[in-house]
Amino acid sequence: MAGPLAGIVVLDLSRILAGPWATQALADFGAEVIKIEHPRGGDDTRSWGPPYLRDAAGRETAESAYYLSTNRGKKSVAIDLARPEGQSLVRELAAQADVLVENFKVGGVARYGLAYADLAPLNPRLVYLSISAFGQDGPDAAEPGYDAMIQGMGGLMSLTGVPDGEPGAGPQKVGVAVADLMCGMYAVSGILAALHERHASGRGQYIDLSLLDTQVAWLANQNLNYLVSGTSPQRRGTAHPNIVPYQAFATVDGHFMLAVGNDAQFARFCAAIGEPALAADPRYATNSARVENRGELVPLVERMLRTRTRGEWLAVLKAAQVPCGAINDLAQVFAEPQVRHRGLKVELPHPTAGWAPGVRNPVLFARTPIEYERAPPPLGADTDEVLAGRLGLDAGALAGLRERGVVA
DSSP: OOOTTTOOOEEEOOOTHHHHHHHHHHHHHOEEEEEOOOOOTGGGGSSSSSSSEEEEEEEEEEEEEEHHHTTTTTEEEEOOOOHEEEHHHHHHHHHHOSSEOOSSTTTTGGGTTTTTHHHHHHHHOOEEEEESSSSSSTTTTTTOOHHHHHHHHHHHHHSSSETTSSSEEOOOOSOHHHHHHHHHHHHHHHHHHHHHHHHHOOOOEEEEEEEOOOOOTHHHHHHHHHHHHHOOOOOOOOSSSSSSSEEEOOSOOOOEEHHHHHHHHHHHHHTTTOOOOGGGGGTTTTTHHHHHHHHHHHHHHHHTTTTTTTHHHHHHHHHTOEEEOOOHHHHHHHOOHHHHHTTTTTEEETTTTTEEEEOOOOOOOOSOOOOOOOOOOTTTHHHHHHHHHHHOOHHHHHHHHHHTTTTO
């Protein structure tokens, strides 16, 4: 069955992570995503390895694991945008598209005649989304930016890491490029909103989305903790700023995450660890009191939890319906019975390796399930199909473009 976005055509002029993450989700949802890449090298992430995908004989392919993570379901068309002929081809494709996503530096696509102002007259229904580090205007608009620096500038690193005064103290970036990934998800929601609005107006529109805006916006409760109190939140390691006890704790043989979210759970937790009186102590009876007195409560909990193994505590606490969980590495994640049951690991047919692994989209549609049929494509794998099928170019025209280095 066709996906919910079947019939929507997306022209993807983005690379690295934020834009490709968005367009991969759109492809999962059933859109036809045409990824435009430079004929020499393509998306930068193709070479961001090792590791690289290997074929049945153990030989490395040209696709890195990083590239594979964010380009499923797309068609790769290799066009040199520096060539006027290449620009003309992309304009023709944009005239037929519903959505265009680009993440050039501010003003970069205008050099090629591919800015929104250039394309909207050709296709008034086009939803055009630009991703940049800092947005299309403002004092930093022309500056380049990558995820790690945005995590720093946008406040996330000030909240992440071991608290001051403890061993290993200092800011840390998150282990995946969350500024990019969250920007990609905001891009998806913005595009879907614009497509919905288009049903009423019949018109597309321009969307300006930046990594910095995204990073600041999704700090959620931490933003409001500051805006309400006037005090900047501090790093707390794995601890929660507004809930106690809600952090990683050590046991005899490893750590686990405890997430006591309300007073009833705290009472069950105290009973399970053999200290029911703690739940009646006015210093700890309510979450607000526990937050005020975390300095006394947390060391007490730490001493108690160091008396048994992680497996023992997980069994005891889960039986008491106290939220908790193992802190898994990725081998353990994909071995988790729940992860296996939910089918999060998928395999897609790949033209050079045979099969390529992937992780399914977390959205499960009841009537229009996502079909995982297209692995991230080799560079230029779909150039002829797209240009012939959409623009009507014959074999001779394609051969001429290839000889002139316009396409590959």
